[in-house]
Amino acid sequence: MRHTKAYDSHEIVQLLYTAIICGLARNPSALPQKHIKRKSYDGIALHLEKSSYSWGHLTLQVGKRIVRKDGTRWRFLSKPVEGFFAVEKLGRGDTSKVFGAYDEAGEYCVIKMHIKRAVDERGKVLSAKESLKRGTVLCKLEVKRLIMFYSGLKTTVSYKSLNGWPCVIMPYFQPLTKEERENIHKEYNEAKEEAKEGKSLTQLRDCLEAFQGKKLKYNDCDLRWRHIAKGEDGKIVMFDLAELETLGEGEHSGNFIDSQIAKLMQRLPLSSQEASPPG
16 A cells, blocks of 8 residues: 555546545446456555545555555565555445445455434434444444354454444445346246245245344335345345344244245336445
8 A cells, every 4th residue: 555645647536536436325226237356456545444544556466465565665564554445435325335445465345334323213313422332333233143144254244443433344245137136036926836936036035034033024124125135155145134123923924024025026126226235
């Protein structure tokens, strides 16, 4: 990571563009683009540490320790550069901004930064301190639940405080494409006739049943296609778990899961308006 207080003229536009993008919400009507796995990165990055941030120029080989550039020569530190390096804005939800980033080991990850100002039961805006406290609780709960429901994430999901904000660090989940969503809908219709579910629909049901097994569910507002994606193993995952609700009376049966799947299928025509990464 090379820090400078003065930028060359050809870097100014890129720097300002990145800064603006990091402050804007992604167009929610745009379908997600397929994630490109880089072998290297060379460009402007936002260096996020526990209580501060800074802009700089980052050069790395993916999967290799990030080093600091000192003047005109490379100087390998005795310890890795600490913190995370945000290089792109992936989206924004009701509570958080989501960044694509590299950790100090040069591995790509996602930072979900909780920034919402909390309100009490009467709708009164709480203090920044109380909002931060609530955000920290939610982020830690989301980490706990992601690990609970997806054991393979145990080493790749964690809680961090970055620039003073509570964050969830997680792998990148590839949003379902329009074709993949439509394929699940096709499997759903075929299951009605053949009484046999396809692979993707079964994986979707497995996620909902896992929540149900812990007496949890999405509320209707959060039961959305934007919260369904694929993990690195290609299997379906459902995320944004911090605000799962307790099951109500009569919601412990298989019929309840069927009703949730039916609601998702009804919302499929709206998927082009709901495609955004974790947020």
